[in-house]
Amino acid sequence: MKPRTIIDKIWNxxxxxxxxxxxxxxxxxxxxxxxxxxxxxxEGLRLSGxxxxxxxxxxxxMDHNVPTLNRESITDAISKKQIDTxxxxxxxxxxxxxxxxxxxxxxxxxxxxxLGLTQPGKTIVCGDSHTSxxxxxxxxxxxxxxxxVEHVLATQTLWQSPPKTMEVHVDGRLxxxxxxxxxxxxxxxxxxxxxxxxxVLEYTGEAIRGLTMEERxxxxxxxxxxxxxxxLISPDQVTxxxxxxxxxxxxxxxxxxxxxxxxxxxxxxxAEYDERVVIPADEIEPMVTWGTNPSQGVGIHGxxxxxxxxxSATEKKxxxxxxxxxxxxxxxxxxxxHVQHVFLGSCTNARIGDLREAAKIIRGxxxxxxxxxxxxxxxxxxxxxxxxxxxxxxxxxxxxEWRDSGCSMCLGMNxxxxxxxxRCASTSNRNFEGRQGKGARTHLVSPAMxxxxxxYGHFVDVRKLDQTVSS
Amino acid sequence: xxxxxxxxxxxxxxxxANVDTDxxxxxxxxxxxxxxxxxxxxxxxxxxxxxxxxxxxxxxxxPSAANASILIADHNFGSGSSRxxxxxALQDYGFRVIIAPSxxxxxxxxxxxxxxxxxxxxxxxxxxxxxxxxxKEYHLTVDLQNQxxxxxxxxxxxxxxxxxxxxxxxxxxWDEISITLxxxxxxEAYEKRVxx
Numbered sequence: 001m002k003p004r005t006i007i008d009k010i011w012n013x014x015x016x017x018x019x020x021x022x023x024x025x026x027x028x029x030x031x032x033x034x035x036x037x038x039x040x041x042x043e044g045l046r047l048s049g050x051x052x053x054x055x056x057x058x059x060x061x062m063d064h065n066v067p068t069l070n071r072e073s074i075t076d077a078i079s080k081k082q083i084d085t086x087x088x089x090x091x092x093x094x095x096x097x098x099x100x101x102x103x104x105x106x107x108x109x110x111x112x113x114x115l116g117l118t119q120p121g122k123t124i125v126c127g128d129s130h131t132s133x134x135x136x137x138x139x140x141x142x143x144x145x146x147x148x149v150e151h152v153l154a155t156q157t158l159w160q161s162p163p164k165t166m167e168v169h170v171d172g173r174l175x176x177x178x179x180x181x182x183x184x185x186x187x188x189x190x191x192x193x194x195x196x197x198x199x200v201l202e203y204t205g206e207a208i209r210g211l212t213m214e215e216r217x218x219x220x221x222x223x224x225x226x227x228x229x230x231x232l233i234s235p236d237q238v239t240x241x242x243x244x245x246x247x248x249x250x251x252x253x254x255x256x257x258x259x260x261x262x263x264x265x266x267x268x269x270x271a272e273y274d275e276r277v278v279i280p281a282d283e284i285e286p287m288v289t290w291g292t293n294p295s296q297g298v299g300i301h302g303x304x305x306x307x308x309x310x311x312s313a314t315e316k317k318x319x320x321x322x323x324x325x326x327x328x329x330x331x332x333x334x335x336x337x338h339v340q341h342v343f344l345g346s347c348t349n350a351r352i353g354d355l356r357e358a359a360k361i362i363r364g365x366x367x368x369x370x371x372x373x374x375x376x377x378x379x380x381x382x383x384x385x386x387x388x389x390x391x392x393x394x395x396x397x398x399x400x401e402w403r404d405s406g407c408s409m410c411l412g413m414n415x416x417x418x419x420x421x422x423r424c425a426s427t428s429n430r431n432f433e434g435r436q437g438k439g440a441r442t443h444l445v446s447p448a449m450x451x452x453x454x455x456y457g458h459f460v461d462v463r464k465l466d467q468t469v470s471s
Numbered sequence: 472x473x474x475x476x477x478x479x480x481x482x483x484x485x486x487x488a489n490v491d492t493d494x495x496x497x498x499x500x501x502x503x504x505x506x507x508x509x510x511x512x513x514x515x516x517x518x519x520x521x522x523x524x525x526x527x528x529x530x531x532x533x534p535s536a537a538n539a540s541i542l543i544a545d546h547n548f549g550s551g552s553s554r555x556x557x558x559x560a561l562q563d564y565g566f567r568v569i570i571a572p573s574x575x576x577x578x579x580x581x582x583x584x585x586x587x588x589x590x591x592x593x594x595x596x597x598x599x600x601x602x603x604x605x606x607k608e609y610h611l612t613v614d615l616q617n618q619x620x621x622x623x624x625x626x627x628x629x630x631x632x633x634x635x636x637x638x639x640x641x642x643x644x645w646d647e648i649s650i651t652l653x654x655x656x657x658x659e660a661y662e663k664r665v666x667x
Contacts, residue, residue: 016661017654022636025654027661037554039504050648057667065502078502085504129553129577145555145581146506147647155651157658161634193489194547198576227550229576293489293550314488314545321487411552413498432493432551434516 003268006234007165007200010140010265014123016157023159029122031152033060033095034108035086036413037127041150042089053156055094059117062086062100063107064413068376068403071100079414093153106379106405109133109347113217114381116246120235120262125152130347130429132223135232136216137239138265140200142230163200163229166275170205174281177463179357180215181349181427181446183207184222185287185297191277193295196228199275202267203233207281213242214353221348222429225294234266288334288459289431289444291322296431297444298334300461306330325433326441327421334459337443341424342373342454343436344400344447346410349427350378352385354447359394361451361462367399368457374401374416376408400454412437425453472586474644478567479612480540482604485530490544491551492578496560509556510563535607543600544571548589549578558585568613570620572597583637586644588615590631603627615642 017025031054038060045052052058065079074080083100090097098104104111109130112118118134124141125131127149134141148158170183188195201223208216216233223231240259243249250258285299296319298305304323307330310316323330328337344350344358355377367373375395377383383405386392392402409416410428412435418424420439427450428435431442445453452462500512513531520526530536542561548571549557558581561569567587572594574582582589590613592600603609603625611627613620615638621628640647661667 013665016657023634025651025657027658027665027667029667036501040506040555043504043506048648054667076502082502082504127553127555129551143553143577145553145558145577145584147555147581147584151648151651154648155658156662157651159636159647159651194550194573194575197547197573224551227547227575293491318488411493411498413501430491430493430551432491434497435493438497438516 003271005165005202005267005271005273006138006232006265007140007163007202010121010123011162013121023161025157026123026160028125028152028156028158029057030117030124031058032108032112032124032126032131033058033149034064034126034128035062035082036064037146038089038149039082039085040146041153042093044150045093045153050154052093052095052153057156058095058153060086060090060095060097061105061108061111064407064411066100066406067414068406068408068416071404076415103380106381107347107350107407109221110351110378110382113137113213114246114379116243116249119243119249120239121265125158129224130221132228132231133217133221133347135220135223135230136213138232138235138262140230140232143224164198164274166196166199166201166277167273168201168203169276169278170203170207170281171278172206172281174207174210174284177448178284178286179446179448180211180218182284182287184219185289185294185444186284187279188222188226188295189287189297190279191226193225193293194227195277196223196226196231199228201226201228201231202273203231205281208233209236212353213238214351217351218348222294225429235262236266286446286449286462288449290326290328290334291319292325292431292433293322294429294431294444296322300334300449300459302334304328304330304332304334335461336458338423338458339425339443339453340371340422341418342371342450343376343409343424343426343428344374344450345376345378345408346428347378347407348429349447350376350382352382354427355382355386355391358447358451359391361448361465362398362400362454363394365398365455367454371454371457373399373454374403374409376403376416377405379405409436411435418442425450425459472644472646475567475586475588475615475641477612477614477616478540478588479610480567481536481538482541482543482600482609482611483531483536483539484601484605485542485544486601486605488545489547489550492549492554492557493551495549495557496554501554501556506559507563509560510565513560513564535604535609537608538565540565541568541570541611541613542566543597543604544569545597546572548574550575553577553581555581555585558582558587562587570597570600583641584647586641588613588641590620592629592631596629599627
């Protein structure tokens with residue numbers, strides 16, 4: 001049999017109908033739902049008298065609007081209505097919901113893996129572009145719009161054109177102190193903000209194999225920031241070890257059987273992709289974005305570019321517009337950029353490993369004067385785990401705010417946002433204009449780099465920090 | 472969904488690349504639980520100054536873009552968040568057709584499912600349209616059946632590609648769920664076969 005990629009394998013196994021020249025009707029194994037992109041879909045079902053076809057393959061949570069302080073009492077009336085609407089819809093249609101009071105509540109892309117809902121070989125969708133996160137397990141996972149949410153609720157399927165495949169090979173070993181976030185920011189900076197458009201990406205190479213599941217999720221999470229339809233990593237022992245004993249994962253002999261099936265999913269030796277790009281791991285440094293799209297980033301020892309550096313008239317204009325918005329002078333050293341806010345959170349970087357990584361740098365230090373720093377764990381489980389490890393104390397003693405879970409300042413739909421004209425070092429995924437608040441200026445970084453910026457007040461090379469800052 | 476066959480209308484030129492859905496409709500307007508009424512918030516942070524007045528320097532506020540129903544934009548239009556509120560806002564504002572060199576995949580799907588035709592044209596043709604329309608009213612006729620775009624005066628003429636499935640959906644204004652439910656037997660057979 002011809003060697004196949006994991007993408008081809010999952011695709012072929014899920015085709016309910018496949019006619020040449022038409023999109024295929026694809027079966028969906030897991031549908032995650034949240035409060036912002038689902039109300040109109042449930043309303044559509046109600047108007048046409050349709051049930052949810054497979055409530056057992058559907059799982060809901062509330063995350064975007066949830067306050068991270070006093071989460072029980074939502075003061076914004078419209079936010080509250082959206083939250084209440086999801087609650088009512090889940091009850092009416094029989095969908096399991098990790099509501100605001102549930103110990104399993106959290107950001108949709110954090111709780112899926114946490115509960116073991118996310119598994120290798122599954123097709124997973126959610127009305128949220130960062131659904132690509134679940135690809136870390138060797139699942140084909142992608143974001144959809146609300147019309148498609150309704151379509152999946154009603155039929156458990158989606159019409160999809162077969163994707164093109166691309167191998168993104170991270171060649172060789174990573175340098176010490178370089179993290180998963182730096183890898184994905186470097187990939188997008190090197191190949192461009194839409195290089196993945198139309199493709200499903202598979203990340204390969206020694207540097208990827210060496211990552212934990214949480215780090216792999218950080219990489220796959222930002223596939224959408226390269227415009228990709230999805231991004232995934234072939235499963236291996238690291239994947240299986242992570243999944244064992246999680247709530248929705250089979251136990252005992254059934255688990256062993258599953259593992260054997262999952263092993264077969266990995267891309268075959270010699271399989272061909274439609275496209276391949278390579279980035280040498282040793283050229284990747286801790287990254288910081290300077291602009292208003294995620295490809296506008298450089299290594300910590302870099303400088304802010306000049307509009308003239310753009311390769312085309314369009315790109316020159318894009319750089320100029322970004323620098324105007326960010327209020328940055330070309331040629332400025334990245335290490336000279338001062339911030340007023342530090343946000344440690346989001347579906348990209350708010351898992352327990354991310355908090356540990358930041359806490360290592362924070363421990364025994366203080367947040368610099370004039371900086372507001374905040375930790376928003378990705379789920380209530382992550383929060384609990386961190387508190388058991390005493391990480392909350394480390395952050396609080398340094399001057400961080402310690403919050404409940406939610407999407408929070410990644411997009412500022414809840415009360416957490418960055419004021420106009422101020423600058424934030426953020427572990428989230430988008431530095432778009434106004435993303436963290438109208439007129440807010442976002443610099444995307446890893447948790448370690450955010451921690452460094454919190455202590456020094458500006459970006460620093462975290463590889464060169466002593467454990468404790470004396471000044 | 473309203474069928475779209477031949478559309479004639481004025482154009483608005485948005486000479487910007489990588490316009491993300493956070494710009495098309497900022498997050499503070501995603502809290503509604505209805506599909507309607509989003510047009511007033513379209514490009515909110517660009518369209519309005521902080522005092523709530525329209526910003527005359529924003530492209531959609533140019534007199535030449537009055538009553539525009541065709542939006543011309545640069546590469547990677549609709550990138551970022553999957554929010555369908557973006558096409559809802561564009562449609563509610565009055566847009567039926569978008570013309571750009573490239574789109575994000577999710578945004579493209581979201582448009583088609585709401586009866587908005589996203590046309591892909593080569594960069595040089597898009598830039599020609601931008602030139603024609605950026606300082607004066609500029610009307611185009613978009614013929615989906617024949618996959619053609621033309622104007623009356625400047626002599627612009629182009630053909631475009633579109634997936635035949637999406638084309639049929641748009642031409643007929645079909646409800647996709649009804650179509651899929653005709654394949655109920657296939658879905659059931661699949662569920663039995665793989666035991667989901």
